[in-house]
Amino acid sequence: MNVRVETVEGARVVVPEGRLDFGAATGFQAQLEQAIADAGQAGAPVVIDCNALDYVSSAGLRVFLLAARETQRRKLKFSLCALKPAVREVFELSGFTRIIAVHADRAAALAH
Amino acid sequence: MNGRHTGVRSDAANLPTLTNFLQEFWSAAELPPALAPPFELALEEIFINVVTHGSYNGNVPWVEVSLDLAEGGVTMTVEDDGPPFDPLTLPVPDVAAPLGERRVGGLGVYLVRHMMDVVTYARVGTRNQLRMTKRLTP
Numbered sequence: 214m215n216v217r218v219e220t221v222e223g224a225r226v227v228v229p230e231g232r233l234d235f236g237a238a239t240g241f242q243a244q245l246e247q248a249i250a251d252a253g254q255a256g257a258p259v260v261i262d263c264n265a266l267d268y269v270s271s272a273g274l275r276v277f278l279l280a281a282r283e284t285q286r287r288k289l290k291f292s293l294c295a296l297k298p299a300v301r302e303v304f305e306l307s308g309f310t311r312i313i314a315v316h317a318d319r320a321a322a323l324a325h
Numbered sequence: 326m327n328g329r330h331t332g333v334r335s336d337a338a339n340l341p342t343l344t345n346f347l348q349e350f351w352s353a354a355e356l357p358p359a360l361a362p363p364f365e366l367a368l369e370e371i372f373i374n375v376v377t378h379g380s381y382n383g384n385v386p387w388v389e390v391s392l393d394l395a396e397g398g399v400t401m402t403v404e405d406d407g408p409p410f411d412p413l414t415l416p417v418p419d420v421a422a423p424l425g426e427r428r429v430g431g432l433g434v435y436l437v438r439h440m441m442d443v444v445t446y447a448r449v450g451t452r453n454q455l456r457m458t459k460r461l462t463p
Contacts, residue, residue: 235373236340268362270369271433278427285424299362306439307432308420 216244222323224258225251230265233273242276249283258290260322269300274307281313294322328393335375335386335405343368343390350392360461363440364401367457370433371403379407398460404452411446412455
């Protein structure tokens with residue numbers, strides 16, 4: 214899985230591409246922790262743009278949960294956007310859409 | 326093409342082998358790609374459960390996976406020769422809990438139960454057998 218981190222209007226936008234499975238989760242967690250630490254310095258929002266994320270399993274959900282906790286602890290805004298249908302289904306079944314803000318697209322996430 | 330079968334050692338490094346096996350079955354059977362993710366997820370969750378919990382006294386279980394087309398659906402069977410363990414007895418996670426009280430333990434099996442139509446466990450001889458079936462309707 215490839216992960217890009219962009220700075221857009223002051224926000225850190227993390228863009229995971231491909232499959233977030235058990236094998237990819239540890240690397241993604243490290244990159245996300247780094248992005249959150251950087252955002253924390255600036256008090257910047259963190260957005261995960263999932264437009265290129267094709268698949269997520271419970272190992273990936275765990276990373277999103279840890280990120281939600283860490284951003285809450287640091288009092289940073291945290292949201293996801295642009296979930297593909299297969300990924301959205303996993304988030305909804307897990308109840309994660311009730312504990313993490315999910316927006317339709319990046320513009321909506323940045324505006325919020 | 327009705328059924329396919331493969332086997333791997335229960336090592337997390339073998340997950341891509343199983344995912345590829347599933348994807349090859351899917352394209353050979355000309356099934357809609359959009360309907361594959363629940364099976365990919367179920368295969369990963371059950372396999373990783375065996376990887377994480379199935380080893381005992383240095384014995385690493387062997388895992389066999391079969392995929393079969395039948396009656397408008399797909400049946401996936403995952404067997405391992407680890408100690409008896411029925412993942413369907415795992416506690417059901419509270420998916421309505423607030424952020425601070427969320428646990429990820431048990432979430433994988435919870436997802437499998439909700440994404441598949443039928444999930445059954447049996448101890449067959451020296452093997453755990455988990456059989457999952459889902460109809461293929463978009």
